Amino acid sequence: MSQASVFLSACRCQPTERTPLWIMRQAGRYLPEYRALREKHGFMDICRTPELAAEATLQPIRRFGLDAAILFSDILVLAQAMGAEVEFRPGPVFRTRVDSPAAVERLAAAGVREATAFVPAAVREARGLLAGRTPLIGFAGAPFTVATYMVEGGGSRNFERIKSLLFRDPGCAETLLSKVAEATGEYLAAQAEAGADALMLFDTHAGLLGPEEFDRFAAGPVERVLARIRPEVPRIYYSQGTGGCLKRIGRLPVQVVGLDYRMHLGAARDVLGPDRAVQGNLDPAALLGPPEDVVRRTRAILAANGGRPGHIMNLGHGILPSTPPEAVHTLLETVREWRNRP
Amino acid sequence: MSQASVFLSACRCQPTERTPLWIMRQAGRYLPEYRALREKHGFMDICRTPELAAEATLQPIRRFGLDAAILFSDILVLAQAMGAEVEFRPGPVFRTRVDSPAAVERLAAAGVREATAFVPAAVREARGLLAGRTPLIGFAGAPFTVATYMVEGGGSRNFERIKSLLFRDPGCAETLLSKVAEATGEYLAAQAEAGADALMLFDTHAGLLGPEEFDRFAAGPVERVLARIRPEVPRIYYSQGTGGCLKRIGRLPVQVVGLDYRMHLGAARDVLGPDRAVQGNLDPAALLGPPEDVVRRTRAILAANGGRPGHIMNLGHGILPSTPPEAVHTLLETVREWRNRP
Numbered sequence: 001m002s003q004a005s006v007f008l009s010a011c012r013c014q015p016t017e018r019t020p021l022w023i024m025r026q027a028g029r030y031l032p033e034y035r036a037l038r039e040k041h042g043f044m045d046i047c048r049t050p051e052l053a054a055e056a057t058l059q060p061i062r063r064f065g066l067d068a069a070i071l072f073s074d075i076l077v078l079a080q081a082m083g084a085e086v087e088f089r090p091g092p093v094f095r096t097r098v099d100s101p102a103a104v105e106r107l108a109a110a111g112v113r114e115a116t117a118f119v120p121a122a123v124r125e126a127r128g129l130l131a132g133r134t135p136l137i138g139f140a141g142a143p144f145t146v147a148t149y150m151v152e153g154g155g156s157r158n159f160e161r162i163k164s165l166l167f168r169d170p171g172c173a174e175t176l177l178s179k180v181a182e183a184t185g186e187y188l189a190a191q192a193e194a195g196a197d198a199l200m201l202f203d204t205h206a207g208l209l210g211p212e213e214f215d216r217f218a219a220g221p222v223e224r225v226l227a228r229i230r231p232e233v234p235r236i237y238y239s240q241g242t243g244g245c246l247k248r249i250g251r252l253p254v255q256v257v258g259l260d261y262r263m264h265l266g267a268a269r270d271v272l273g274p275d276r277a278v279q280g281n282l283d284p285a286a287l288l289g290p291p292e293d294v295v296r297r298t299r300a301i302l303a304a305n306g307g308r309p310g311h312i313m314n315l316g317h318g319i320l321p322s323t324p325p326e327a328v329h330t331l332l333e334t335v336r337e338w339r340n341r342p
Numbered sequence: 343m344s345q346a347s348v349f350l351s352a353c354r355c356q357p358t359e360r361t362p363l364w365i366m367r368q369a370g371r372y373l374p375e376y377r378a379l380r381e382k383h384g385f386m387d388i389c390r391t392p393e394l395a396a397e398a399t400l401q402p403i404r405r406f407g408l409d410a411a412i413l414f415s416d417i418l419v420l421a422q423a424m425g426a427e428v429e430f431r432p433g434p435v436f437r438t439r440v441d442s443p444a445a446v447e448r449l450a451a452a453g454v455r456e457a458t459a460f461v462p463a464a465v466r467e468a469r470g471l472l473a474g475r476t477p478l479i480g481f482a483g484a485p486f487t488v489a490t491y492m493v494e495g496g497g498s499r500n501f502e503r504i505k506s507l508l509f510r511d512p513g514c515a516e517t518l519l520s521k522v523a524e525a526t527g528e529y530l531a532a533q534a535e536a537g538a539d540a541l542m543l544f545d546t547h548a549g550l551l552g553p554e555e556f557d558r559f560a561a562g563p564v565e566r567v568l569a570r571i572r573p574e575v576p577r578i579y580y581s582q583g584t585g586g587c588l589k590r591i592g593r594l595p596v597q598v599v600g601l602d603y604r605m606h607l608g609a610a611r612d613v614l615g616p617d618r619a620v621q622g623n624l625d626p627a628a629l630l631g632p633p634e635d636v637v638r639r640t641r642a643i644l645a646a647n648g649g650r651p652g653h654i655m656n657l658g659h660g661i662l663p664s665t666p667p668e669a670v671h672t673l674l675e676t677v678r679e680w681r682n683r684p
Binding site: 155157160163164166167168170207209210211212213241242243244245261262263264267281283285286288289293297300316320322 | 497499502505506508509510512549551552553554555583584585586587603604605606609623625627628630631635639642658662664
């Protein structure tokens with residue numbers, strides 16, 4: 001990847017001439033070209049077919065010229081490869097819950113590289129299409145979030161099963177998390193070896209945890225994942241609902257902290273200090289509002305950053321399927337026009 | 343109510359000889375005597391029958407001798423009285439969604455006192471049974487949380503309808519919130535007049551909001567509610583997932599801030615300052631774990647308070663139905679045995 005990438009420079013907290021922008025879940029249902037692809041192929045078929053995954057990865061880059069691409073995939077690809085069979089209807093539903101020592105024992109941590117060889121293949125395919133013009137982010141679910149899906153057997157409203165496991169049988173939870181962390185390390189290392197320019201961990205469910213549990217069941221496993229990956233590839237850790245754990249997040253060995261929309265970006269930077277880049281944090285629902293509100297809110301976030309190096313503009317959560325693509329243009333133009341005043 | 347109540351003194355940030363304790367959702371399914379009551383009566387029948395509501399209110403007081411009782415009721419009683427018909431199966435399901443200007447127009451803000459006269463009647467009944475020995479908390483849902491149920495038509499996993507309304511049609515959302523705030527003010531004033539010793543607003547869904555929207559759609563309506571109630575009755579504002587909005591919460595005209603379990607209680611007190619009491623914040627799932635963990639975690643919270651006046655021990659969210667009642671005894675004994683070291 002060219003040294004000139006504003007995205008990679010911002011990841012490293014280096015000054016950039018403008019603020020880079022990409023969008024969580026930027027390849028997705030809000031795009032007509034993605035819906036057209038999905039009419040011909042199942043969701044998991046796209047994930048598992050390198051040419052199709054690369055095509056989906058490129059769609060938002062072609063349309064918007066964003067500053068980073070992110071591999072089209074799903075955080076549950078790894079769960080599947082570990083033997084936790086999952087279907088999308090359209091939300092994920094597991095055949096069985098991984099909520100007992102015996103079920104944890106049955107999960108496979110070895111053999112994950114072979115079972116997910118289509119993922120680094122998709123990285124290579126997408127890198128070829130991007131031709132060095134746009135950096136590519138590889139990713140995985142953070143262990144706690146993947147484990148939560150496994151224990152709940154899919155999505156959940158109250159998350160009582162995972163919470164119950166953490167407090168009733170923390171040893172079993174730790175065994176599960178260690179196994180997932182080991183597999184995740186292999187999985188991300190393979191993406192880095194295939195040429196991913198940055199790596200991201202999504203910890204969407206970490207907001208279920210208080211500070212003590214966050215440290216033990218979210219941050220610790222993330223550190224075990226990252227210990228397995230060569231440190232020169234920038235790492236991004238995104239979590240949701242974890243404002244009360246921001247100091248602990250600031251001690252993770254990552255260059256970039258992804259912020260949800262629930263906190264003031266400037267206040268978060270004050271806590272994290274000048275050595276951590278941040279990514280975020282426009283509320284995805286803002287893109288459903290009128291263009292003048294998109295402009296105003298986007299500028300408010302850029303102003304909250306206050307010209308500090310190391311800000312990657314993004315949403316605070318994935319883009320909503322009902323978003324009009326024009327709203328992304330408005331966001332993009334607002335970011336492109338912004339010049340930091342000293 | 344006797345001036346000697348440790349709960350009311352703590353609400354006012356006055357020093358107390360020990361830390362008071364009560365438990366959110368303390369009258370509920372984890373209690374065998376409550377399940378016995380529910381075998382004979384429907385949930386809403388209990389809410390609407392003062393003698394039954396008072397009986398349920400007293401159950402945890404008789405069993406545990408907690409430091410405050412809270413009226414047995416539901417935050418959707420008010421929604422119902424405003425004309426949004428709701429059934430419990432067992433989660434709330436509304437007959438129609440209140441998600442358009444026309445639907446908001448149809449809601450009744452007037453006549454709420456008459457339609458909910460059974461609530462102050464239950465307050466009087468419960469006060470009679472409590473006989474001045476234990477203070478009674480009256481409550482309502484905070485406007486944003488009640489409005490969220492109305493707009494979503496019940497519980498939700500992704501809350502896309504309310505988020506969409508807030509950003510697409512904030513004027514309609516404000517009209518809805520104003521109407522709910524007006525009714526909520528009347529509803530709480532009636533409970534205060536009937537003798538409630540403290541009043542609490544539950545804003546369980548406020549964590550859906552970023553700082554700008556929290557200010558406009560959660561905090562503003564709460565202030566409109568509280569402007570309608572005489573200020574000498576202590577007020578408690580509980581919200582969830584709002585750690586990034588704590589400074590704004592600290593400006594609400596309430597004596598007590600209810601904390602969820604996602605933040606360190608001492609850090610929250612540092613932000614809120616010495617004039618605000620706090621309530622919380624043990625993770626409810628902790629009560630599913632072994633007694634020694636309940637003791638350790640409870641002591642950690644008491645220690646985090648560090649002897650400051652104005653701490654009411656509680657959970658950080660409602661007690662889980664699967665909680666063994668013995669765990670509440672463990673919590674209670676740990677709090678009773680605690681002595682603050684200077």
